[in-house]
Amino acid sequence: xxxxxxxxxxxxxxxxxxxxxxxxxxxxxxxxxxxxxxxxxxxxxxxxxxxxxxxxxxxxxxxxxxxxxxxxxxxxxxxxxxxxxxxxxxxxxxxxxxxxxxxxxxxxxxxxxxxxxxxxxxxxxxxxxxxxxxxxxxxxxxxxxxxxxxxxxxxxxxxxxxxxxxxxxxxxxxxxxxxxxxxxxxxxxxxxxxxxxxxxxxxxxxxxxxxxxxxxxxxxxxxxxxxxxxxxxxxxxxxxxxxxxxxxxxxxxxxxxxxxxxxxxxx
Numbered sequence: 001x002x003x004x005x006x007x008x009x010x011x012x013x014x015x016x017x018x019x020x021x022x023x024x025x026x027x028x029x030x031x032x033x034x035x036x037x038x039x040x041x042x043x044x045x046x047x048x049x050x051x052x053x054x055x056x057x058x059x060x061x062x063x064x065x066x067x068x069x070x071x072x073x074x075x076x077x078x079x080x081x082x083x084x085x086x087x088x089x090x091x092x093x094x095x096x097x098x099x100x101x102x103x104x105x106x107x108x109x110x111x112x113x114x115x116x117x118x119x120x121x122x123x124x125x126x127x128x129x130x131x132x133x134x135x136x137x138x139x140x141x142x143x144x145x146x147x148x149x150x151x152x153x154x155x156x157x158x159x160x161x162x163x164x165x166x167x168x169x170x171x172x173x174x175x176x177x178x179x180x181x182x183x184x185x186x187x188x189x190x191x192x193x194x195x196x197x198x199x200x201x202x203x204x205x206x207x208x209x210x211x212x213x214x215x216x217x218x219x220x221x222x223x224x225x226x227x228x229x230x231x232x233x234x235x236x237x238x239x240x241x242x243x244x245x246x247x248x249x250x251x252x253x254x255x256x257x258x259x260x261x262x263x264x265x266x267x
Contacts, residue, residue, distance in 0.1 A: 009126075009127050009128070010127065012116070012119065012120060012123070012126050012127065013126055013127035015116050015120060016120055016126045016127075016131070016133060018042070019035065019038055019039065019042065019120065019133065020035075020038075020133070022038035022041050022042055023035040023037070023038040023136075025038070025041075026038055026041060032137070033137075033138050033139060034136075035133060035136035035138075035143060035234075036136070036137075036138035036143060036234075036237060039117065039143070039234050039237045039238060039241075040237060040241050042113075042117075042238075043113075043237070043238050043241040043242050043245070044241065044245070046110060046113045046242075047110075047241075047242060047245045047246075047249075050106045050109055050110060051249070053106045053109065054106045054249060054253060055253060057106060057253075058253040058254060061254070070092060071089055071092065074088045074089060074092065110242060113238070114235060114238055114239070114242075117234055117235045117238045118231055118232065118235040120133065120234070121133065121134065121143055121144045121232040121233070121234035121235060122144070122232055131144075133234075138163055138233060138237070139159065139162075139163050140159040140160055140163070141159065141160035141163040141164065141233055142160070142233065143232065143233050143234040143237075144232050144233070144234065145160065145232065145233055146229075146230065146231070146232060146233070147164050147228070147229045147230070148229075148230075150163075150164055163233070164228070164229075164233075164236075167228050167236055167237075167240050168225060168228065168229075170240055170244065171221075171224045171225050171228055171239075171240055171243060172222075172225065174221065174224075174243055174244050174247045175221035175222045175224060175225070175243075177247060178221045178247050178250075179221060179222070181251075221243065221247075224239055224240075224243050227239050228240060
């Protein structure tokens with residue numbers, strides 16, 4: 001076993017111990033579903049740790065909004081030279097220390113936590129010992145199981161299937177809320193602007209490809225349905241909790257920045 005593998009195995013053992021300790025902490029309240037509750041608690045702790053970055057991303061988006069008049073001037077100056085316009089906009093962002101992609105950072109930093117949860121509940125052994133967490137469940141649904149396995153065991157009306165149905169409903173509601181809110185924000189931010197200068201057109205001119213990203217991102221929340229269906233239930237709980245947190249967080253952080261909500265729909 002290589003040093004890297006040994007280090008990873010040791011780290012996974014520590015992570016498993018952390019989840020177990022959180023489960024012990026909440027067991028008086030949640031009893032047999034304590035491990036599932038511990039996963040939700042762990043997710044909340046991760047989101048609290050990332051929250052300062054989310055606030056920074058919101059401030060960055062508002063800063064980019066303040067740069068709109070300067071970008072409009074650059075557009076008038078370099079309108080006939082798209083390459084020069086794009087370069088000038090990027091230089092302006094660099095000068096003002098504003099990153100056009102800063103909103104992606106909070107989501108990217110959550111990937112390691114999701115990977116740990118996925119690996120923990122996909123491994124039969126942790127640190128050379130049997131993974132006892134795989135024996136834990138949420139209302140009868142194994143935390144290490146997957147949706148397809150639940151279909152095979154109890155069909156559409158099985159107890160585990162009802163747990164997945166509840167998760168799918170939560171994800172669907174959150175995704176629909178995010179989509180509708182983002183589309184309304186984009187429509188609102190386009191009022192009073194000149195022809196061809198709506199938020200999507202402006203984003204495309206500010207950063208190559210950003211307009212296409214803004215069109216697609218409102219739909220990304222629905223991809224969470226697929227994720228929940230293919231990963232272990234424990235990882236699905238992480239995703240559902242994090243996605244719900246993101247939706248609520250954006251309501252407060254981006255309430256006065258219409259286009260910002262569209263740029264921060266992932267995560």
